[in-house]
Amino acid sequence: MSNSTIHATEARTDEPTAGSAPVLELTDVSKSYGAERVIEDLSLTVTEGEILTLLGPSGCGKTTTLRLIAGLERPNGGRIALNGAAVSGPGRFVEPEDRGIGVVFQEFALFPHLTAAENVAFGLEAWNADDREERVEELLDLVGLEAQGDSYPDELSGGQQQRVALARSLAPEPEVLLLDEPFSNLDVDLRVKMREEVRRILKETGVTAISVTHDQEEAMSISDRVAVMNDGRIEQVGNPEQVFQQPESRFVAGFLGHASFLPGYVHGGEVTTGLGPVPRDQINGLAGTYDRTRIDVLVRPDDIRAIPVDGEADGRVVSRRYLGPTVLYEVHLDDDTAVQCMHNHDESLPLDTTVRIELDADHELAWFPTDQRPLDDE
Numbered sequence: 214m215s216n217s218t219i220h221a222t223e224a225r226t227d228e229p230t231a232g233s234a235p236v237l238e239l240t241d242v243s244k245s246y247g248a249e250r251v252i253e254d255l256s257l258t259v260t261e262g263e264i265l266t267l268l269g270p271s272g273c274g275k276t277t278t279l280r281l282i283a284g285l286e287r288p289n290g291g292r293i294a295l296n297g298a299a300v301s302g303p304g305r306f307v308e309p310e311d312r313g314i315g316v317v318f319q320e321f322a323l324f325p326h327l328t329a330a331e332n333v334a335f336g337l338e339a340w341n342a343d344d345r346e347e348r349v350e351e352l353l354d355l356v357g358l359e360a361q362g363d364s365y366p367d368e369l370s371g372g373q374q375q376r377v378a379l380a381r382s383l384a385p386e387p388e389v390l391l392l393d394e395p396f397s398n399l400d401v402d403l404r405v406k407m408r409e410e411v412r413r414i415l416k417e418t419g420v421t422a423i424s425v426t427h428d429q430e431e432a433m434s435i436s437d438r439v440a441v442m443n444d445g446r447i448e449q450v451g452n453p454e455q456v457f458q459q460p461e462s463r464f465v466a467g468f469l470g471h472a473s474f475l476p477g478y479v480h481g482g483e484v485t486t487g488l489g490p491v492p493r494d495q496i497n498g499l500a501g502t503y504d505r506t507r508i509d510v511l512v513r514p515d516d517i518r519a520i521p522v523d524g525e526a527d528g529r530v531v532s533r534r535y536l537g538p539t540v541l542y543e544v545h546l547d548d549d550t551a552v553q554c555m556h557n558h559d560e561s562l563p564l565d566t567t568v569r570i571e572l573d574a575d576h577e578l579a580w581f582p583t584d585q586r587p588l589d590d591e
């Protein structure tokens with residue numbers, strides 16, 4: 214990763230994957246409600262058959278972006294194109310029903326007085342009866358509900374209702390499928406199972422899909438690429454590994470899992486930190502011109518281990534949080550900074566334990582600038 218890409222914090226246009234056709238393109242899209250600008254010059258390209266998730270905290274503008282794509286909101290500026298043709302832009306606005314976009318809503322929105330099969334058939338009224346029947350059968354089969362076609366929504370479990378909602382949205386063969394927090398109405402176990410199931414179904418149909426969530430684990434498990442949003446802008450777009458391991462901003466680093474920022478000073482082949490010297494080549498993109506510079510090194514809990522010691526220590530355990538099979542510790546270092554590390558619960562460390570911190574030499578670390586000016590020797 215080049216250094217210039219690490220630190221871009223403004224909204225960026227991502228590049229479509231080579232060889233795959235862009236299906237949906239948003240260019241400098243903005244949206245305000247009254248004086249409040251909630252989407253700011255947002256640009257994004259989604260390619261054919263891709264599953265992209267808009268991920269970000271509550272209120273960052275995910276649902277508004279989805280509604281702009283669906284045509285349920287009009288942007289104040291910018292352009293939205295489907296298969297190269299503008300559906301929204303200067304002097305042009307295609308109505309939602311004419312966009313060929315399907316939407317799966319959070320609450321599934323099934324018709325309670327219609328059976329599963331009738332719900333799936335709902336958007337196919339223009340089809341002839343034989344084709345419609347065949348399509349409904351095909352879709353119920355795809356979502357594993359071939360035996361439940363005659364059941365009403367209240368006779369189905371939450372997971373089954375979600376499958377019907379998905380089948381109904383996919384039945385008219387949309388160009389793009391939008392999924393608004395699709396798992397939030399399911400209990401935790403079912404949510405995890407349905408993520409895999411929904412990904413399988415989407416991939417089997419080859420539909421281009423955009424999903425919205427504030428749950429980073431869900432985004433990671435369902436998506437080909439994740440667009441991390443903050444305050445109406447996209448901070449980074451990349452595959453799940455990229456956004457987790459090579460975050461381009463502190464916000465992305467902090468939003469996707471536990472992040473500690475360790476102050477460091479680059480000098481020669483090493484970076485001096487509260488954990489001792491870290492080899493400079495263990496830190497991604499730090500080669501070249503950054504000598505005698507203060508930086509913050511991003512440390513994830515799995516990058517380090519805390520070893521209890523009686524003698525010389527790096528710091529002490531100040532908090533511990535049980536997360537089921539693992540425990541998350543916060544260790545205060547002697548230079549007054551803090552790092553988080555994760556151990557299995559059978560390697561328990563009591564509060565106040567003095568520890569030495571061992572950094573895994575095989576883990577490549579990311580970094581962020583604090584002050585780019587060279588300093589005098591310290």
Ligand SMILES: Nc1ncnc2c1ncn2[C@@H]1O[C@H](COP(=O)(O)OP(=O)(O)OP(=O)(O)O)[C@@H](O)[C@H]1O
Nearest residue numbers: 246251269270271272273274275276277278426427
């Ligand atoms: N119809 C509206 N009128 C006025 N403000 C709105 C409207 N819809 C959304 N907003 C505001 O726009 C901002 C973005 O809202 P949006 O629902 O897109 O966020 P979100 O990221 O989807 O949040 P959540 O995860 O909580 O659903 C918020 O500040 C919200 O209050």
